[in-house]
Amino acid sequence: MDRLANTVRPYAWGSTTAIPELLGTEPTGEPQAELWMGAHPGAPSLADRGDGPVPLSELIAADPAGELGEAAAGRFGPRLPFLLKLLAAASPLSLQVHPDLAQAESGFADEERRGVPADAPHRNYKDANHKPELICALTPFDGLCGFRPAAESAELLSGLGVDSLKPYADILHAEPEEAALREVLTAVLTADRAEMAETVRLAAEAAERLGGTPGPHRDSYAAYASIARHYPGDPGVIAAMLLNFVTLQPGEALFLGAGVPHAYLDGLGVELMANSDNVLRCGLTPKHVDVPELLRVTRFEATAPAVLRPEAVDGEETYETPVDEFRLSRYALAAGAAPRQLPAGTPQILLCTAGTAVLTGADGAELPLSRGESAYVPAAEQVRIGGTGTVFRATVRA
Template sequence: MDRLENTVRPYAWGSTTALPELLGTPPTGEPQAELWMGAHPGAPSRVERATGTVSLLDAVSADPEGELGERTVRAFGPRLPFLLKLLAAASPLSLQVHPDLAQAAEGYADEEERGVPLDAPHRNYKDTNHKPELICALTPFDGLCGFRAADDAAALLDGLDVGGLKPYVDILHARPESDALREVLSAVLTADKDEMAETVAQATAAAERLAEEEPSGTLTAGRIAEYAVYAGIARHYPGDPGVIAAMLLNHVHLRPGEALFLGAGVPHAYLDGLGVEIMANSDNVLRCGLTPKHVDVPELLRIVRFEPTEPAILRPEADSDEEELYETPVDEFRLSRYVLAPGAGSHPLDAGAPQILLCTAGQAVLRDTDNGAELTLDRGGSAFVPAGERVHVSGDGTLFRATVAV
């Protein structure tokens, strides 16, 4: 078992207080957006080994099968296939989508053939992998996920009573649903910048007004709350066409312990809150708005799945050993949690694959069943357990377990 030393990423959208409060560190006054746990080259965790402190990336590279196990290496190659994060959002992240495996491979090969540098700001594909992800709320958490039904999107836009939105409303009513969503998103992202900025300003003012209304007729309490969410997004990104694109998506509110899985082709954005996030080890992101970064509209339209969806909120299912699993359809990662109680005994953790363990409340005690060594994780503490090490966990708190599903 190795206690992890992790890096905090100071992205502008991050909270100045949420991560310091969880980690028990003093706030710096600057945003602290993400704490990375894993072997991603961008910010690998560090572990203490016999030769001194090394990055987990270097440790895995030096002995892939020893750290990851033969099954994991056979399935995913000689790298840790997931990245675990603590994510603390105080303002909206960019509206984005991720490719599937085939799209990622095709896009990467195309950009390589065209000689697009890996660090170019207009590069879409940094690797050949897909990037499914799961966010589990530690506090009330808000996000956007998947397209609304076309009629619902039309009703939300129409309720703003903004002239510049009327053509989109007509398309959403007149065309087959998938075609309508594609046409409207494309039109929003390719519109004249000045005209769109004016439309966004008018839509923002209308949303702010409607957010203050009392429920009546078709203006339900739920719709009023949605207008408040979109008005909040617009205040962070004035004039951004992504504000209108965001209105095509479902607003999702997670309570602590609830989670949301985001697969390939599903547009999404996190808005506010603290959560545990796990994802496949990839940097492939195509942006749809709410960002000053590059938006590649033709490639985005190739990747996005224009299918209305009802976001499925995940709640953990407990097994006989009280491991609570968040079920997802991918193999690169598996996220579960233990709610530990004093006197409840210890729980054995399967030793067949690499694991990262994260304590988010109270205290967790890890014990190596082969040599009796113990490691205590306080709130915010994390550890890496190589494949093959048999560990039991006990304590008084909440422990998240990240591993692979092989």
């Protein structure tokens, strides 16, 4: 088992205080948006096995079967198939969707064939993998997830009293749901930018007013007004109004599958995802928005946010998801309780988010983890966990 040294990513939307507070470090004054734990080539964690710090990606590449287990190496290749993060949002992330595996493979192959540079700002597919993800709240956590029912979106838009939104509300009332959602999102993203900026301004003013008074959709209006303050004039503000607003309480989670539009708005959480960079953006960003490709990937169906709560079996609380690349669970460690044997046979990353945990290897060696610290456990290693606090366990589905 290896203690990990991890990289903080300073994206502009990040909180300046949430991750430093968890890690027990002084804030730098700069945004600290994500702490990455894993073997992603963009910022692999470092482990020291006696010869100095080495990227986890190199350790795995040198012995995939030994590090990952033969089953995981055979299914996913010689790389860790998941990436674990602490995510701290102080302002909205981009509104986005992720492709399914077939779409990612075909999109990546097409851009490779056309010679689109890997670092080109208009490149959509950085790899040939899909990117399902799971976010588990450590604090109250706001987000947008999935399309609202078309009739509900029409009611919400109509309630703003903005004349230029009336055609969208009429479409949402009159047409079949899938066609209506597709037509309205397309119209919003392809509208004249100056005209749309004025629509966003008027809608934001109305949302600000409605979000501060009792009435239907009050919380949603307040969220959209906040988004508009961060992204004035952005068409993504109107696109966001087609989506469900949800607040997770600590311990609750959301799974985000392929084609589901979403955005994280505010809060601190543990995020676990397949090891991919593939993102199609809808708005709330200065980055490239490829509307045709976005429309090809998006699933235009209304879905209520499926808030996950952990299912406890033998002391391990698991967040069930329909993917093989990752599995997230947590342990609530109680003082005086006997250490628990962790399942072996798959690669694991353990993250302590409260209190102190102690990992004990088969040889009796101990590795303490304080709040914010993490460790990597190779597939073949037998480890027990004890202490007092909360530990998240990221691994693959066995």
